[in-house]
Structures are given as C-alpha cells and as structure tokens.
Amino acid sequence: MLQGFLAALSPANLLVEILGVIIGIIFGAIPGLTATLAIALFVPVTFLMSADAGMIMLGGIFAGAIFGGSISAILLNVPGTPASIVTGWEGYAMARAGKAPLALSLAALSSGVGGLLSAMALLFLTPLLSELALTFGPPEYCALLLFSFAIVIVMMETPLIRNILSCCIGLLLTTIGLDPVTGAARFTFGEVSLMSGFNLVAVLIGFFCMTQAFFLAFQSLDETTSELVEFGKENPYLELVKTVVMQATTYLRSSVIGVFLGILPAVGPVTTPFIAHAIERRFHPRDRNFGKGSIAGLIASESSISANVGGSLIPLISLGIPGSGAAAVFIGSLTLHGLQPGPMLINNEPVLIYTFFWGFVAVNLFMMLFGLFGARYFAVVLRVPKSVLATFVAVFSILGSYAINNSIFDVGVMFGATGLALWLRALRVPILPIVLAVILGPLLEQQALVLVTTSSSFASVLARPIADGFFAITIVIFAVAIVSRLRKTRVRHQRARASTRKAE
C-alpha cells in the first residue's frame, strides 16, 4: 500500500492525475460530451502509458467529467452530462439568484467530498471484496454474473423482454471468434480477422463515441446559443465553510448512498442523484427551496454522483463486474495492458492497483481544487460550437479505433457497433445490457462450462450458500420486477379505459 502511495505521488503520475482531471472537466462541461465518451476516446491513448498511469488518467477523466457536467448545469441549465440534471434544478436556480460562485463552489466541494469518500471505500473495500471473491468457484461466479445481468435488465425503464433481448444479443456477439475453452473457431465465416472476436475498445467507441458524434452533428445544425448566467463577484468561501458544518450529515449520507449505488451494476451516476435527492428531501421537510435552489439538494446531488464513481470501480477491480457504463469502458484500458479485472488482479498486481487507488484519491483532491478555484475559467469551453465537437469526436473515434491494432478492420467494427447502437435505439432496445454482456460474456461462458463439466450433480451446486444467495436474489428481483410492471400496465390500461369512457 505504501509503495502504491509513493508511486501515485511520482511526478509522472501527478502529471497524468492533473491532465486527466482537466480533460475530464472540459469534456464534462461541454453538453453532449459524456464521461463515458471521454473515457472511451482516451482508452487507446492509455496504451502508450504504463498501466498505472493509464488507469489513473482514466480515473481523473471519469471524476473530472462527472464534476464538469455541473458547470454547464449551473451556468446554462443545460446538464453537461446526464448525471447533472438534478444539479441543474438546484444550481441554476441559485445562479439566477446571483449565487453562481457559491453554487459552483458547493458543487466542487460536494464532488470532492463524495469522491474522496468513495476513494476511501475503493481503497479499503476492494481488497476485502477481492479476498471474498477468491473463495468463489464457478457456481458463485455464474450466480454473481446472472445477478449482475438481472440488475441491469430490471433497472432499465424499457420493457423487460427488450432488455433481455439486448443482453442475449450482447452475449451472442461474444461467441464470435475462438471458443475460450477448446479454441474452436465459431461464426468466423472463414474471416481470419474474426478469429479473435470483435475488439472490445472498438465496439465501445462505436457504442458511445461515434453515435454521439452523429447526434452532436445534428444538434449543431439547429444550435441555439444559450446565454450564460452572470457570474457575480461575491466571495463564496465563508458560506462554503458554513455548509460543511451545517450540512455535514448531508455530505456523508449522500456519499454513502452514492458509493452503495455505485457498487450495484447498472445504477450509474445518472440514476444516483435522483435517489439521493429524493432521500435527502425527507430530511428537509421545511426547506421550501428544495428542488429549486436548495443548498442541501445541491450537496446531495453532487456528493452522490461523485461517490458513485469510486463505488462503480469497486466491483470492477475486485470482481471484474463494472458498476456503470463508464466503468465498463474502463475495462478496455485494462485489457489493452493485458490485465484481467477480477479478484486475482489485486493479488497479482498489488502495487499497480494501490497506485491507482491512491492516484484516485489524488485525482479527487485535484478535482476539488480545480473546481473551487477554476470552475469559472472552465466555463469558457461552453462556447465551443457543436459542429466543431461533432467533427473532432468523429475523427478521434476513427483514429482511436484504428490505433488499437493499426487495423482498418477495427474501424469497420467500430462503425458496425455504431450502426447497431443506432438501430437498437430506433427499436427501443437499450444498449447498456449489450455493453455489460459484451464485457462479461466470455467470463460467463467459461465459468458455465467449468460448472457443467465439474459439478457432479445439481445438489452440489445447491450446497454453495453464496451461490444460492445470489440465485435467490436474482429470482426475487425478477419476480418483483415482473409483478410491479404488470401492476403498472394494469393501472395504465384502467386509466386509458376510464379516459375513453369519459370522452364518449
């Protein structure tokens, strides 16, 4: 741990920490550019760095982008990333009331506190979870993976059957290439380039970057310029210190919620602030500004989002299961360096992992400092036209996917993934289950095959309490989701029938 701490403070790593945070804040501040897109674009760049520097840089981009989204949310009421919608409710109202410096500083401080607490959770919970995961055999892994898929399938708002279809399409895509156990070629149609399957990074760039380039291009064609809120000259720091004392429990509560939700697969930074904000509302029944300029609401939103970032990295490092879409893209960087996320990672590469953990602590400190003292300067990037953004996201998507193996085939894979993402979007089939399936598919197949060949009977699988627990939770989750959705549909049909009767 000490070695990791010292390595995280080396000049080279300090440089990538600062660089990552700055890049992240810039990407996050620009509406239309998300944290996932920023990470996906920079994954190929990390190939040129050492594994620890690459991971720290992506951690900086992730944390910075999540905070950066609040700048445009507060100054323009246009969330820079989808995670900043709730921040926009509270922050923009404060900014319009002439408190833009306080709102931005509060966002920076809350993000910093949430991020630091999540970094601590990452530092201390990941080794524990990894140790527990070392006792896992194929039954536990299969149960855990099915549980992860179940959470993602249930959490999406689209109909369950479409989410399951999305997951199955993703799993089927991972079967293209060589079979992970016997090495037999499957569905390659004689194409040598398909032997190793689709490149994960190229697929992720297609899903998250090129699709966004197309949407940005269209948005640029009817772009309307939004006016920035007058920044004001007040000094917010005294009031900021006051909030630390008065709202300490809000910071803590929202951060804990953020970390917890981050650990769960699929509950990414987009959903988290809504839940944290709703919970915090119960603790402030007399706050009439709640939802439209409340300090507690802003703290709840920002602390929980940033805490979610670290939380989503805990299952990623310890189990190999990403806690959010952006964390999923992180895996691309690990695979580029030949590292397999999972419980063995921390045992095989302890210095690398602890360097990353301490680097993540430093990243959150830098993010807080840049946010507190430089947020107003980052607001300049809000003036970059979307036509320029769309063009450069497109060119970097293509160059990034080409640079992975210097292969035009990967560019084709990237375009294929873009086409698939747009097509499924038109079909209202969500993309996140596919992303998770593409990442976890090979592991599921491997573990399922080992389970089938090594288990003598079904009873031997049932004798594993952790696996049983995960299987039971998975079944309960599905049952609850099906019942609640059926109930909602029935209510909707009853209302529709009642309104038709009224109209008649």
Add this chain to the structure above:
Amino acid sequence: MRPAMLYFNLISLLLIVCGAAVLGAQTPDIAASARVYPIVLIVLVVVCSLAVAAKEFVGRATTAPLDSELGKILRAPAAFRYRFLGFAAIWLIYPWAFSRIGFIVATTGAISVSLWLLQVKRPLVGVLAAFLFAVVFSLLFATVLYIPMPAGPLDELLTRLLYAIQH
C-alpha cells in the same frame, strides 16, 4: 403506433431472427463442446425477438413510438437531413480514403468538408485548422506514438523532411 414504425419494428425484429438463424445454421460445423452455449443464446434471441414482435403486432407495446433524438432527425427539414447524411457519408468514406490517398490529405479534406456541412461560421479557417491538425497528428503518430499511418504524397514529403532534420 404509426404503421410505418410498426413495419420498421417488425422488419427489424425479423432481421434479428434471421441473423440468429444464420448463426444457428453454422453451429453443426462447431465442435460439440463449444456449440451448446451459442445454441442456447440463439434460441433465447429468437424467442425474445418473436415475443417483442408479437407484442408489437397485437398493439400492446406501450412505450414511445420512436426515440426522441432519432425522431428529430427524421422530422428535420430536408436541407438539414442532407447535410447530416453528408456528414455521416464523409466519416464513412474517411477510413477508406486515408488508406489510399494518405493521412494528411484525407484528414484535411474530411474535417474541412465536415465543418462546411455543419455550417461552421468561417470555413476557410476550418480548412487551415484541419490541415494544421492533420500535420500535427501525422508528426505525433510518427515520432511519439509510433502508429504507422497510410502514407500519401504529402505524408512521404513530411517523412523525408523529418529524416533530413534528424540526420
């Protein structure tokens, strides 16, 4: 739901089923131990697709008819749509172009046309910026990142210039 959307959804789901069937037809050529898992997935994809299609067909689909972002593109004025399609075409052609005419020319051309299509305010500045970007990245790829990019006449000239400076 509008009939056009219904047809699109049904045809799309049918295509997914066909895709799964094509993969299914390949499974007899795969070693026995390696084909069980994909067969299970193929069956699941077919069953889920047919279930979604059946739900759409009997009109029980309750979600919005089309994704709002895609809907905006489809409902946009023709001029916007052509420019958008031009943008998509440029970036689809770009990888093919840079492997034939070289990185610098293809990148300068693609960025300039893309900016012009998206109605950037100063297109000439766009061309200059695109050329500068292409040269800087070509140098970066050659000297720092060591990524071999396809070379055209301008790229070769730059390489010779670099060689002359270094020696």
